[in-house]
Amino acid sequence: MDSQEDWELYKEAGDGIVNADGIRFLGRTYTLSWAVRRQWFTRAIEEGPWPIRMYVQRQSMQLFIKEQDEYYICMPTMETDEELEAIHNKRKRFAELKQLWFEARAGNKRNHHFPGKRTNR
Known part of the structure; x- marks a missing residue:
């Protein structure tokens, strides 16, 4: 066009x-x-x-x-404004939990400690 x-x-x-x-x-x-x-x-x-x-x-x-x-x-x-606010809050909480998970995972890798995982020592 x-x-x-x-x-x-x-x-x-x-x-x-x-x-x-x-x-x-x-x-x-x-x-x-x-x-x-x-x-x-x-x-x-x-x-x-x-x-x-x-x-x-x-x-x-x-x-x-x-x-x-x-x-x-x-x-x-x-969606109403209230529903959109609830969705936004849930997404924000999910993003926070995701960040905590990544931080915890990064910390575990630095310490070479993987809970529940066997090592060949």
Whole structure:
């Protein structure tokens, strides 16, 4: 699609934010399978949120993102703000536990002590 056709079909709607819950835009959360397959929401947990340009299709008034000259439709999620907060808290706790596990594992390797593992001494 050339830029003239793009302009006729899509219009910039503003910036959304990619975070662990999805793409936040105008107070709602959206998702799309393309971003899930590329692990955007997992990356947002590890690296933090980032902005993304949102587009609206003039005829249908549906939201899209644009990546590498392709448009991908965004679908609203059905979670309430309370549910999203609970999900966020669980993900945060999981990340904390994961970090503790990695730290404990790194400490065990330095001490050459592996509980429950036999050695050939």
